[in-house]
Amino acid sequence: MWAVCQAQKKDRYDRLPETRSVTEVTRRLNPVPRWRNQDDVAGERELNEFSVRERMLPFTEGCGVL
Structure with a gap:
């Protein structure tokens, strides 16, 4: 965590060329992260539907937000 901060x-x-700033993660059986990309476009999808590449895109702002 120190290195991330x-x-x-x-x-x-x-x-980075592409990131998603996570704004919320639902507390369902299958969590759904909600995010905004660099162009401020919102999106959401269940974690188990993310590709390997997409799993490297989500970020949070600040240290220890989620």
Whole structure:
């Protein structure tokens, strides 16, 4: 967690070509993350439907938000 916080402070994640800022995760049997991308477009989908590539896109803002 320390390394993530340090990278956030140095804006390293802002340089990535694509990210999704997670705004909420539902508390269902199959959790559904809700996010906004860099263009401020909202999206959501069950975690078990994410591809391997998509699993690397979600981020949270701040340290220990979720």
